Amino acid sequence: MKLITAIIQPHKLTDVKASLAKAGVTKMTVSNVLGAGQQKGYDENYRGVVHEVNLLKKVELQIAVNDEYLEPTIKAIVEGAHTGKIGDGKIFVTTIDETIRIRTGERGKAAIG
Amino acid sequence: MKLITAIIQPHKLTDVKASLAKAGVTKMTVSNVLGAGQQKGYDENYRGVVHEVNLLKKVELQIAVNDEYLEPTIKAIVEGAHTGKIGDGKIFVTTIDETIRIRTGERGKAAIG
Amino acid sequence: MKLITAIIQPHKLTDVKASLAKAGVTKMTVSNVLGAGQQKGYDENYRGVVHEVNLLKKVELQIAVNDEYLEPTIKAIVEGAHTGKIGDGKIFVTTIDETIRIRTGERGKAAIG
Amino acid sequence: MANLMKYFSMEKLISSVLILTALWAFPLSLSAQETPAPAAETAAPATAEEEVPAITTETLAYTVDNLILFLAAVLVLFMQAGFAMVTAGLNAAKNTVNVLYKSVMDVSIGVLVFWLIGYGLMYPGADFAGGFFGFAGFGVPDGSGVVGDRATLHPQVDFLFQAAFAATAATIVAGAMAGRLKFYIYVIYSIVLTGFIYPISGMWKWGGGWLNTLGFHDFAGSILVHSVGGFAGLAGAIILGPRIGKFAPDGKPQVLAGHSLTMAALGAFILWIGWYGFNPGSNLHFTGDANIHAVMTIATNTTLAAVAGAVVTMIVTWTAYGKPELSMTLNGLLAGLVGITAGCDSVTNPEAMLIGGIAGILVVLGVKLLDKLKIDDPVGAFPVHGVNGIWGGIAVGIFGADKNLGAQLIGSLVVPLYAFAAMFVIFFVLHKLFNIRVSREEELKGLDVGEHKEEAYKGFQIFTID
Amino acid sequence: MANLMKYFSMEKLISSVLILTALWAFPLSLSAQETPAPAAETAAPATAEEEVPAITTETLAYTVDNLILFLAAVLVLFMQAGFAMVTAGLNAAKNTVNVLYKSVMDVSIGVLVFWLIGYGLMYPGADFAGGFFGFAGFGVPDGSGVVGDRATLHPQVDFLFQAAFAATAATIVAGAMAGRLKFYIYVIYSIVLTGFIYPISGMWKWGGGWLNTLGFHDFAGSILVHSVGGFAGLAGAIILGPRIGKFAPDGKPQVLAGHSLTMAALGAFILWIGWYGFNPGSNLHFTGDANIHAVMTIATNTTLAAVAGAVVTMIVTWTAYGKPELSMTLNGLLAGLVGITAGCDSVTNPEAMLIGGIAGILVVLGVKLLDKLKIDDPVGAFPVHGVNGIWGGIAVGIFGADKNLGAQLIGSLVVPLYAFAAMFVIFFVLHKLFNIRVSREEELKGLDVGEHKEEAYKGFQIFTID
Amino acid sequence: MANLMKYFSMEKLISSVLILTALWAFPLSLSAQETPAPAAETAAPATAEEEVPAITTETLAYTVDNLILFLAAVLVLFMQAGFAMVTAGLNAAKNTVNVLYKSVMDVSIGVLVFWLIGYGLMYPGADFAGGFFGFAGFGVPDGSGVVGDRATLHPQVDFLFQAAFAATAATIVAGAMAGRLKFYIYVIYSIVLTGFIYPISGMWKWGGGWLNTLGFHDFAGSILVHSVGGFAGLAGAIILGPRIGKFAPDGKPQVLAGHSLTMAALGAFILWIGWYGFNPGSNLHFTGDANIHAVMTIATNTTLAAVAGAVVTMIVTWTAYGKPELSMTLNGLLAGLVGITAGCDSVTNPEAMLIGGIAGILVVLGVKLLDKLKIDDPVGAFPVHGVNGIWGGIAVGIFGADKNLGAQLIGSLVVPLYAFAAMFVIFFVLHKLFNIRVSREEELKGLDVGEHKEEAYKGFQIFTID
């Protein structure tokens, strides 16, 4: 079981969700984050003081999948989020030792989906 | 050392905290997330346009525990969060390689608690 | 490849970012969380009812690094966040199986930076 | 019967009733009124240049009286924005749409119903002097042909001013019941309250009824408006029961915090400003030495009571809880205003401060009392308007220029009791019939999604999720 | 030409033009005006104690008329705060600074331009009676030496009242075009609209032009103000195209939710209150039986139409969508106000309710219509002000005291058509020259960062990130 | 002494002093005042029908003057809501409760203290004409038995209007010191400022003191109100030092962003509206040709200066920073208002625009200057009210109808200097005694939790955490 953590451009969320749905992935957890990466920040101005904003608004997706779903899911995320421009985002994969569905108490691979 | 990530119904947070406290677990990190799972979304209506909301408000708990605490902690979360209804949530367990307490520099098992 | 998750005092973020930059680490993902740890809560009062707040405002940093960067990064975080007072925070390290840069499709160690 | 009627069909029913009422009201009243004389046309600048007879001082007095009453009515209507902000701010974000909707409807439904029925019930005319009940008929006179002098009010502005008061009473109730009431029940009780409950007791004093004959003094409505709203709200809060989580299993009160004290404070400021229409406007006439003396004294007394209420509540919360607490202090300010409303015309400046200051203590005790009784009133409607409404009524008997403690006590007990009892029965019956409270799940998710399928802050994220 | 001019140089150009205009305006008008007589000085308390001749009833009537018109102007200016809150609340948080900035500039630029040019165009004087166009010259008379009687308005207060109206028209346009327009384009069209487009059609009726001669009746501006703003906004919205994501690829309308219905509701309340300056104030004279009758009828009619609009929209959304919807209901309230504006002086109370109620239906249909036509108007400026402006104009022909349906139809079609056509051409030309829409990336990130390098809620995090 | 007194005991002490003051004030003034004649009663509609002598034009003039002054007072009081919103909006969310609390107390404490002491100090009567200091006694006359004519103001409304001004001065100070001041210190200096500092310099001009004799002209208080507030705030800001993080270690100014420009913009709109009470109301008399001319000119000049300030600041920020900046532009609008306040009665329309426009430049320079000097004024209180207060005072000497540049320069320097020096000493002493600044940790966490154990947006999460 793998946990996919993807950080994408906020306005690509709709596309990524659509592309994931096509790949049969509908379960996910989403949150708002700020990110610093290769993408350059921009200047803001407040009361005459200019300052650089370098933590940019991003959306983080967490998706737990069984191993056979890993590559299709990654592919779907990339398809939805890719524009070729800096700031497109990044995906990290980690290993899940155990999954529990709270409602039923089911564990393991059965609990993921 | 394990990291427990639990996604629960927001209004069950108080119960889960109480149930964790009974099990001796008081340290945790909590955040607001949106989740899509088996639970169905609902319709909203804005200026005459109906749209389905399928990312629902959830609370995510992250709890780092030493291995012997893993099962009791999971049990406590399930006890607090369980209602038997779809949407109760899910728990993921991953392995922590290292833990550092910033204040003291302590590492490993001693740093968790 | 390692994922460093650090939970720090909100007002130390600027210091931690500076200290990370000195260590050559500029990529990160940041989010707002609430945390319960050793640090005691405080009382609030609303319409005559006193209640204890024990989930305190914290900032969570996620930083993915190649293995050789692990210790320098931890050191930089500790340097920036350390005050010696309870509430300084905690760092968890987990293993990343795979990293993908969405823009280029690059994978592995090359994709981290 | 609750079994016979399903929730959804109920909503449809309400809608239909409302539409029917509307449809019925129009032709009825269309025929009841005559087309207005095209007064404005002849009064337009162009025609004003024609030779017209000299304007008399009596006409000028009539002019000034009516225009100031109109401006006072505007200020009182502005209070609705204040109530909306206070109530929204002191409730959770998830109930904001519901709270705001009720604020808009308090005055919308209120004005319509008061136009149709309430005004006729509240001012039934001289025939019912000293009585308990009377009805002058549906609708409001159009006032064409009124020849103005110092003693005259144009019925259209009189209606507007009184309708704004009626809406105030309704709004207070909504605050006490926020966060768990079904919206269509709100629509029903609102109609009943502004159409019947409020105007009937209003008639007892301001319509020339038995309390007026008794010598009861309630200048601008500590009792007739505020205590009626506060006690009606208390009845509703009792029948509804507290919000989930307001009291711990062991009975200890918990914090269900408001989502924006900024809004709450803005609302309190707006209410304060609106009160300059409420109290000074209630003098109804403004011309001449005596009226000017009255109005200016009222305005200053109103101000002094408000600020004394705020300062005393600051001191009380500072002493009692270690820190000065804002949401209570805003309540204290409003409590001072409610407390002075009955007697603002008949006390001295220092007495006004004293009345306001005591109100600032009473409001804190009132909140504590509700917590003791496990009654949940999210915005403090009862402590502010109920408790201090009564205090205002009694204070006139203690400090007022023509003290009549007996009459004050009678009026200050009978009216709130009446409002409580009447609304208790209505809520009780509605509860038995339809269950007036939303489901547990809906309450937890918030009434915005449940009752309106809408969220107040959906686009607040700088970027859109979903 | 778009190639010749780069974006940045354009902004600099605009700035320079503005500065030059300012520099040119001052000396010009400095010489055009005389130093005011030190009237205030001689009127100060101290000197008032001198022996002065008895004050006449005519002077008092002049006094009252002008003071009430001043207060009405203040209420109309307050509407700008209402527009700001409604527009900000119904748009995404990321465009808030941009929306607020435009609200401030609507009235700032508006008043300056209207002082310089608009007032002279709108009130060119008797020589242009019955005409299409005239100009009385730059600036506004200072009114020194005016001897007041019942028929007189001081030019400075007349200007203030009219300038507030002009600013209203400009504000409406900004609402329809929110979320994707370049800010400097906004500055340009604002100057054109308040300086030329609005005063020219305004002159047709209120300046004594051809529509006035025709017998067209638009008491306070359903047509002259609201439909002009609404249709100008429609032209802009069409040329701009919808916001990204407003329509799905299959053409279905999507939700781009406002970020604070609390602000939107507050704004609606403020607009409502401001309307008591807009409509009653438009009577311009207030003294005497006929004027008081007119003003009080207008005030009550305005109220009844507003609340009927809100209640009917509630019923319509409840029936159509299963739940009562707040943002539409706020639009319904405003639609009722727009609908009654033309005829508030010449209909009965029940007719006012009917007009408001129908407005409450029309506004829902208007929103649907735009969705059908794939035109994106984030705040409903066209349904509220455009559709119901026309409805208000026609309603006078149906219900008004001196019905003249023909004249009403002509005025209610020609004026909005003129506004639409004129602004369509202007927006079209601007679009060809400069591309009036911000880049896709800027739109997605928000205009606050793009056009102002500033965020509205940066410090909203309880703790600071960054 | 700081060692002898612990923080907590200090707070208790303050509370006790406040209570004692309150207790002492009541009996004292209770005895000082007589019970008011039951004027309102006899003036009620019922009795108005009795046969009463004809009303004279003098009485009508008195009526109108006093009623308009009352309405102006209401508008000025409304400004408190504006200050609250601007200050809250331009500060971080974590300090919102603190900011709002101070806004409520500015006017609450202000009115009480001004009633008790300030009014008597500011208007000591003819005996002190030309002097520096005088005292007419505690409290405010109740005005019973006033026989009104054109030259008369009822003391109760005069007090209300002046008290609202006093509260304004206090509010300005709070803005400059936001985000790091202990709350009980705020309570202390507020009492001193509205009780002593403000009324003493106010007496110099408006109370008939030496500046009045000198021929100094400050129509509505650019100097007496705004510069006093602005310079008192500057003194406070200097002694407090900048907020943590406002200046980088290398001295470069940093951004500590406000949490809601929506609130800030709303506040600016409200302040603008309130200014129509502030400036036109300061004419104090409104009846007759001369007064109407003055009031209408004042109203239009006030408007033109405001909008010119906003437009010029837009151009300046656009040119200087590449993009038009909202929070400065709001400051520019207010700067225009402050700048015109002294001379609104004695300049022409174009001069008003010029004064406002220059204010719009000065405010930007003022902000820059503070950044240079490393003084932290979170809301720009000094640039807006201090710098432009002085500018307003001097502008009268340049443009005013009866130019007296000498007198203007003296008044425009002495008064702010006095306010700065007096408050500097007071803050300095308080700082030595008690340390007026909260702890580093409290500042970082926010004053809401530290000083009030309360958060402004606790329930803002759609669902509750904790």
Ligand SMILES: Nc1ncnc2c1ncn2[C@@H]1O[C@H](COP(=O)(O)OP(=O)(O)O)[C@@H](O)[C@H]1O
């Ligand atoms: N090493 C990393 N650790 C944590 N987060 C990262 C890391 N690299 C990138 N991110 C996250 O991904 C987002 C996109 O990164 P970016 O460098 O712009 O992508 P790329 O350059 O690959 O197109 C960043 O804003 C940040 O939130």
Ligand SMILES: Nc1ncnc2c1ncn2[C@@H]1O[C@H](COP(=O)(O)OP(=O)(O)O)[C@@H](O)[C@H]1O
């Ligand atoms: N595979 C998954 N990956 C990521 N998050 C998930 C996954 N499955 C569930 N979740 C999270 O858990 C929440 C609850 O899931 P749900 O399907 O409603 O639980 P269940 O069906 O087991 O009762 C979801 O809203 C989502 O946030």
Ligand SMILES: Nc1ncnc2c1ncn2[C@@H]1O[C@H](COP(=O)(O)OP(=O)(O)O)[C@@H](O)[C@H]1O
């Ligand atoms: N075991 C844990 N699991 C999850 N989060 C933790 C854990 N321990 C600490 N934290 C997070 O770290 C934050 C700081 O912890 P704290 O106990 O105050 O640190 P310390 O005592 O080491 O100085 C907490 O508020 C919490 O968010």
